[in-house]
Amino acid sequence: MSPRERFAGSVLPATRELSDLLISARPAQWVKNLVLPLPFLFGGALASARGWKLAAAGFVVFCAVTSAIYLFNDVMDRERDRAHPVKRRRPLAAGSLAIASAIGVAASLGAGGLAAAFLLGERFGLWCALYALLMLAYSLWLKRIPFVEALIVAAGLPLRALAGAALAGLPASAFLMGCAYLLALFLVIGKRQWELQHAGNVSSSEHRPVLASYRHEGLDFLFVVTALATVAAYGAYSVAPHTLKFHGHSFGPTIPFVVLGVARYVRLVYRRGGGGSPTRALLIDDPWLLSIVVGWVVTAGWIIYGH
DSSP states (O other), X not given: OOHHHHHHHHHHHHHHHHHHHHHHTOGGGGGGGGGTTHHHHHTTGGGSHHHHHHXXXXXXXXXXXXXXXXXXXXXXXXXXXXXXTTGXXXXXXHTOSOHHHHHHHHXXXXXXXXXXXXXXXXXXXXXXXXXXXXXHHHHHTGGGSTTHHHHHHHTHHHHHHHHXXXXXXXXXXXXXXXXXXXXXXXXXXXXXXXXXHXXXXXXXXXXXXXXXXXXXXXXXXXXXXXHXXXXXXXXXXXXXXXXXXXXXXXXXXXXXXXXXXXXXXXXXXXXXXXXXXXXXXXXIIOHHHHHHHHHHHHHHHHHHHOO
C-alpha cells in the first residue's frame, strides 16, 4: 500500500467520525439557545459592544453544554431510537459512531462548557449546571413519567432565559419566564402528539415508552389549552404597566407576531402533519414561521432601541 493510500485510509474514517459527532451534537438545536441572549435584548444590554460579546460567549458555552446532553441522551436511547422512523438514522442508533467516542466528547463538552460558564459568572454557571443536572435526570429517570417528562423538557426554555439574565446581571421577569414556559410546553405537547400519531409501523412505546400512557384526546386538549394560555399570558405581559419602561412604549405591537406564530404552528401540526421537530419546522419546513419570529425580534428591537 502506497503512503497516499495509507494516509487516505486513516483520514477518511476520522473525517466520518467527526461528521457523526457533529450530527450527534445537534447544531440545528442550537437555535433554542438564542433564548439566552433575549434578556440582553429586553434589558437594553445590547446597546454596548461588551453586551454583544458577553451574550455571544454565553450562547457558545450553552451550546457546548446542550450538545453534551444530546450526545449522552443518544448513547442512552440508541436501542429505542432504532424503532423510530427518523431517529434510527442517528449515528449512534445506526452504529456508525462508537459509543466510547460519543461519551468522551460529551464529557469534554460538558466539563469544558461548565468550567467556562463559571468563568463568565458564578450565577450563570449555576444555572448552566442546574440545566445539565435536570436534563441528565430526565435522560436517566424522569422521561419515563407521563406529563412530568413534558414539564421537564419544557423547563429547558425558561432555564436558558434565566441563565441569560444572570449573565447579563439583570433581574428575570417572572411574568416573562411564565410566558416562555407556556410556549415551551405548547411545543412539547405538539411534539408528543406528532410522535403518538406518526411512529411508523412499530408501537410508539418502543422508541418512547412514556407515549403508551398518553391518549390523543388528552394531548389535543392540552395542545389547545397551552396555545391559548401562551397567547393570553404574553398579551397580558406586553401591556402590563411594569413593561412600559422602554421610553414609555409597551410591547403591544409584538402581540400579533405571537398570535400568528402560535396559530401557524397549530396549523402545521393539524393540517400538514408537522410538529415532530419544532426546530425543523422553524428552520426548514415553514419559512412563514421563521418570518414571524424574525418579525417579532425586529419589532421588539425597534421598541427597545429605536426610540
